[in-house]
Amino acid sequence: MHTTIATDKLNIDKIRNNFRSGKSFDTKDIVAFYQELDSDIKQTTVNWRVYSLVQMGLINRIGRGKFIIGKKGNFIPDVSPKMKTIHHKLIKSFPYLKICIWNTSALNEFMLHQPGRFYxxxxxxxxxxxxxxxxxxxxxxxxxxxxxxxxxxxYAPREKESLIIRSLVSEAPLQSIKGINTASLEKMLVDVFCDDVIFPSQQGAEMRTLFLEAFNKYSVNENRMLRYASRRGKKESFSKYLNSISNLRQNIKLAANL
Structure with a gap:
């Protein structure tokens, strides 16, 4: 089973506008919010959306049935016309295909040095x-x-972008954007760590920069990353790397306060 988050159905911007930052709210408030948008919505659907919002860090659980708005938003990568076209062709020809499609250019937002070739x-x-x-x-x-x-x-052509077919790891953390399954930020970060063939430009010091920027700018669910890293057989080494990033972030904060 793949973990897919239908971000377009969560009404993220309206959630942020409806619930003030720093002020707590409870489950019945979230139910009322979604019922205003869809009076026929089922309780099980609301429960799943609450779970998704918590997993994404958009709301934080502070007690039983009590929440506050998360401090950082969720990373939503661009879905290019080319991605839409390829996705449409694949779904049309392989209607039962489980697919994740994303572009390595999505990582540029977090990088110091910008690669000239994307996949x-x-x-x-x-x-x-x-x-x-x-x-x-x-x-x-x-x-x-x-x-x-x-x-x-x-053999990769010197054009700016090539397509690469890969096996989709089971239970990979995905998100749905405009009906297209694409990678969540958690999946992207783990993939960069695990694969230096596809991501040679994101290794070493650049990877540290990438992780630091991702954590600074967006909500990142570490538990989801560790579960996915475990599926990829890299949980122990990835956990150690996360600890090193956490320590580095703390040191940067301490230095900034001196």
Whole structure:
């Protein structure tokens, strides 16, 4: 099962406007909020939305059924026309396909040095990777499947963007934007940590910068990241890295207060 958050249905901006920062509210207030938008909404739907809002850090739980607005918003990457077109083609030809599509250019917001080449990542269930690869190749896209670093270096065209087909890890933390399943910030960060083939430009000091900026600007759910890192077999090493980032953030705060 994949963890998908339908951000377009959560009415995030209206939530922030309706509930004042610093003032607590409870579950019945959230129910009333969503009932104003949809009088037929089910309690189970509201419960799921509350869970999603908490997981995303948009609201913080301060007690049983008590909440406050989170301090930081959720990262919502751009969905380009090219992503929409490819997603539409895939869903039309593979109606039951579980897919995540995102562009490595989404990471530029957090980076000091901007890479000149980007990859449009199309992640699907392992058994569908070959079919999707040949489908997109027949559609005249420049596409690779689970490439090695040597393959990308030697054969990736010098154009700005290439498509890469990868296996979608089960229970990956996704989010739905305008009906398109794309990566959450938590997934992006873990992927950068775990994969230096697709993300060579985001390693070393650049990765530290990326993580620091992401944590400073947006709400990041560490538990979700650790669960996903565990699915990728990297929980222990990723946990250590998160601790180092946490310590670095504390040191930066202390230095700023001197």
């Amino acid at each position: 449009l990542l199309i992640e699907v269930e392992k058994e569908a990777t070959q079919s999707v690869f040949y489908f997109l190749k027949d559609a005249q896209y420049s596409v690779f499947i689970e490439p090695t670093s040597d393959l990308l270096e030697k």
